Amino acid sequence: MPTTEDFQVSIDAAEQYEASFVPAIFAEWAPLLADIAGVEPGHSVLDVACGTGIVARTVADRLAGRGRVVGVDRNDGMLAVARRVRPDLEWRQGDVAALPFDDRSFDAVLCQMALMFFPDRTAALRAMGRVGRPGGVVALAVPASLEEQPAYGPFVEMAARVAGPEAVSLLSTYWSCGDLRELQNTVTGAGLDVTEVRTHAGTARFASPDALAVTEVEASPLAARLGPEQYAAIRAGAGEVLAPFTGPDGTLAAPLHGHLVAARVPAS
Ligand SMILES: C[S@@+](CC[C@H](N)C(=O)[O-])C[C@H]1O[C@@H](n2cnc3c(N)ncnc32)[C@H](O)[C@@H]1O
Numbered sequence: 001m002p003t004t005e006d007f008q009v010s011i012d013a014a015e016q017y018e019a020s021f022v023p024a025i026f027a028e029w030a031p032l033l034a035d036i037a038g039v040e041p042g043h044s045v046l047d048v049a050c051g052t053g054i055v056a057r058t059v060a061d062r063l064a065g066r067g068r069v070v071g072v073d074r075n076d077g078m079l080a081v082a083r084r085v086r087p088d089l090e091w092r093q094g095d096v097a098a099l100p101f102d103d104r105s106f107d108a109v110l111c112q113m114a115l116m117f118f119p120d121r122t123a124a125l126r127a128m129g130r131v132g133r134p135g136g137v138v139a140l141a142v143p144a145s146l147e148e149q150p151a152y153g154p155f156v157e158m159a160a161r162v163a164g165p166e167a168v169s170l171l172s173t174y175w176s177c178g179d180l181r182e183l184q185n186t187v188t189g190a191g192l193d194v195t196e197v198r199t200h201a202g203t204a205r206f207a208s209p210d211a212l213a214v215t216e217v218e219a220s221p222l223a224a225r226l227g228p229e230q231y232a233a234i235r236a237g238a239g240e241v242l243a244p245f246t247g248p249d250g251t252l253a254a255p256l257h258g259h260l261v262a263a264r265v266p267a268s
Pocket of ligand 1: 008050074
């Protein structure tokens with residue numbers, strides 16, 4: 001399914017993304033992605049659509065000063081936060097459709113929770129393969145389908161009820177690479193050889209259901225699309241639909257299932 005959603009946010013939203021979304025959700029997936037990619041000291045690694053840089057930072061810690069890590073994203077706000085958090089790493093502005101790197105530059109090309117936002121996923125994967133060295137790896141992490149999400153399913157359904165079609169468009173895009181067979185076919189169709197596939201049962205941890213709702217809105221393009229009444233209704237609704245995942249102390253542990261795919265860059 002092609003998408004027009006590209007997750008472009010302001011620098012304020014990018015700061016909130018780093019402060020809230022990253023510890024709650026994305027930090028859990030970065031080591032899993034580095035694992036499936038087989039990242040080790042000495043490698044040169046590209047983090048595509050790096051956002052505020054959680055994958056690049058995780059990889060840099062593994063490389064321990066031996067190798068190279070570069071983060072690339074089209075969003076200047078995300079990159080500004082990435083630079084503020086880790087000024088020692090290399091951050092580049094660029095679109096996945098025209099990655100600003102020579103052919104065969106990287107041992108591993110990683111892309112976490114972003115394939116859904118690329119308008120032409122096959123072309124994006126081909127571009128990732130182009131900058132990977134032959135025999136190197138392209139590795140992806142994406143959320144599983146909404147039908148496989150016991151907490152986000154009801155949350156998105158509720159948000160879709162109270163928000164307009166533009167909000168629904170973003171909220172449905174998140175899960176649009178979640179059909180594993182289709183995802184593997186897309187990777188293969190881009191000329192890469194799938195070598196490993198894992199499905200992981202992750203957990204989105206927030207201080208409360210309200211904190212999830214606030215993060216989902218304010219750290220994403222949704223903030224600009226909702227009126228105050230819609231936003232208030234989503235916050236109120238979150239408490240109801242996420243009650244089964246809320247502990248006695250009010251904290252939320254919401255299941256978030258996703259897929260990890262590793263693929264080899266062919267020799268020619
Ligand atoms: C949900 S964020 C994921 C960020 C990061 N990988 C993480 O795990 O936190 C999606 C990112 O994709 C980036 N993005 C969307 N379309 C892009 C494109 N065509 N080229 C490069 N980056 C893109 C956005 O700017 C955003 O930073």
